[in-house]
Amino acid sequence: MKADIPHDEAEPKTGLKNPPAGISESQREGVFVNGFICQNCGLHFNLFSWKANRHRADNTYCPECGRRGAFIHYRKMLSDKTYRDENSQDEIFRHVPWPGSQLIGDSVIMASPRKAGR
Protein backbone atom coordinates (compact mmCIF):
# COMPACT_ATOMS: atom_id res chain seq x y z
CA MET A 1 0.00 0.00 0.00
CA LYS A 2 1.36 3.38 -0.93
CA ALA A 3 1.38 5.67 2.07
CA ASP A 4 2.96 8.79 0.60
CA ILE A 5 0.03 11.01 1.46
CA PRO A 6 0.49 14.74 1.99
CA HIS A 7 -0.31 15.70 5.59
CA ASP A 8 -3.17 17.98 4.65
CA GLU A 9 -4.85 15.00 3.03
CA ALA A 10 -3.78 12.43 5.64
CA GLU A 11 -6.66 12.84 8.05
CA PRO A 12 -9.57 12.43 5.65
CA LYS A 13 -7.95 9.54 3.75
CA THR A 14 -6.42 7.55 6.60
CA GLY A 15 -8.47 8.56 9.61
CA LEU A 16 -5.30 9.70 11.40
CA LYS A 17 -6.04 12.00 14.28
CA ASN A 18 -4.01 14.03 16.74
CA PRO A 19 -5.80 13.23 19.97
CA PRO A 20 -4.28 14.48 23.24
CA ALA A 21 -1.99 11.62 24.27
CA GLY A 22 1.22 10.91 26.08
CA ILE A 23 1.75 12.35 29.53
CA SER A 24 -1.25 13.57 31.47
CA GLU A 25 -1.96 17.27 31.55
CA SER A 26 -1.11 17.31 35.26
CA GLN A 27 2.45 16.26 34.34
CA ARG A 28 2.78 18.70 31.47
CA GLU A 29 5.03 21.70 32.04
CA GLY A 30 4.47 23.50 28.72
CA VAL A 31 5.79 22.96 25.21
CA PHE A 32 9.53 22.83 24.70
CA VAL A 33 11.75 22.35 21.68
CA ASN A 34 15.20 20.94 22.27
CA GLY A 35 17.69 21.52 19.45
CA PHE A 36 20.60 19.09 19.37
CA ILE A 37 23.75 19.20 17.26
CA CYS A 38 25.62 15.90 17.36
CA GLN A 39 29.34 16.42 17.80
CA ASN A 40 30.02 12.94 16.44
CA CYS A 41 28.25 13.07 13.07
CA GLY A 42 27.08 16.68 12.81
CA LEU A 43 23.34 15.96 12.62
CA HIS A 44 21.06 18.79 13.70
CA PHE A 45 17.67 17.70 15.04
CA ASN A 46 14.82 19.15 17.06
CA LEU A 47 13.02 17.18 19.74
CA PHE A 48 9.72 18.43 21.13
CA SER A 49 8.51 17.69 24.66
CA TRP A 50 5.91 18.68 27.23
CA LYS A 51 8.58 18.40 29.94
CA ALA A 52 11.23 21.06 30.49
CA ASN A 53 14.12 18.80 31.49
CA ARG A 54 13.13 15.38 30.21
CA HIS A 55 15.57 15.38 27.30
CA ARG A 56 19.21 16.17 28.00
CA ALA A 57 22.50 15.53 26.26
CA ASP A 58 23.25 12.55 28.51
CA ASN A 59 19.97 10.70 27.89
CA THR A 60 19.33 11.51 24.22
CA TYR A 61 20.52 9.34 21.34
CA CYS A 62 21.44 10.77 17.95
CA PRO A 63 18.94 9.38 15.41
CA GLU A 64 21.67 9.30 12.76
CA CYS A 65 24.74 7.73 14.43
CA GLY A 66 23.12 6.32 17.58
CA ARG A 67 25.55 7.88 20.04
CA ARG A 68 24.60 9.99 23.04
CA GLY A 69 26.23 12.62 25.18
CA ALA A 70 28.27 14.67 22.73
CA PHE A 71 25.69 17.28 21.80
CA ILE A 72 25.40 21.02 21.74
CA HIS A 73 21.96 21.37 23.32
CA TYR A 74 19.56 24.28 22.95
CA ARG A 75 16.10 24.61 24.46
CA LYS A 76 13.25 27.04 23.94
CA MET A 77 9.91 27.16 25.71
CA LEU A 78 7.25 27.52 23.04
CA SER A 79 4.33 27.61 25.47
CA ASP A 80 3.99 27.78 29.25
CA LYS A 81 0.50 26.29 29.16
CA THR A 82 0.02 23.09 31.13
CA TYR A 83 -2.94 22.11 28.95
CA ARG A 84 -3.33 21.56 25.23
CA ASP A 85 -4.51 24.75 23.55
CA GLU A 86 -6.15 23.85 20.24
CA ASN A 87 -5.87 27.47 19.09
CA SER A 88 -2.17 27.88 19.84
CA GLN A 89 0.41 27.81 17.06
CA ASP A 90 2.95 26.52 19.60
CA GLU A 91 1.50 23.07 20.25
CA ILE A 92 3.65 20.16 19.10
CA PHE A 93 1.05 18.92 16.61
CA ARG A 94 1.54 22.22 14.74
CA HIS A 95 5.23 21.37 14.18
CA VAL A 96 5.11 17.60 13.57
CA PRO A 97 4.76 16.50 10.89
CA TRP A 98 6.70 19.26 9.18
CA PRO A 99 4.44 21.15 6.74
CA GLY A 100 4.37 19.43 3.37
CA SER A 101 5.63 16.10 4.76
CA GLN A 102 4.47 12.84 3.29
CA LEU A 103 3.30 9.93 5.43
CA ILE A 104 5.86 7.12 4.99
CA GLY A 105 4.91 3.50 4.60
CA ASP A 106 6.93 2.25 7.59
CA SER A 107 4.55 4.07 9.94
CA VAL A 108 3.01 1.90 12.64
CA ILE A 109 -0.50 3.19 13.13
CA MET A 110 -2.20 1.87 16.24
CA ALA A 111 -5.92 1.26 15.99
CA SER A 112 -7.88 2.43 18.97
CA PRO A 113 -9.25 -0.44 21.11
CA ARG A 114 -12.78 0.64 20.21
CA LYS A 115 -12.08 0.61 16.45
CA ALA A 116 -10.29 -2.74 16.70
CA GLY A 117 -13.31 -4.22 18.45
CA ARG A 118 -11.28 -5.54 21.38
Ligand SMILES: [Zn+2]
Ligand atom coordinates in the same frame (compact mmCIF):
# COMPACT_ATOMS: atom_id res chain seq x y z
ZN1 LIG B 1 25.20 11.66 15.44
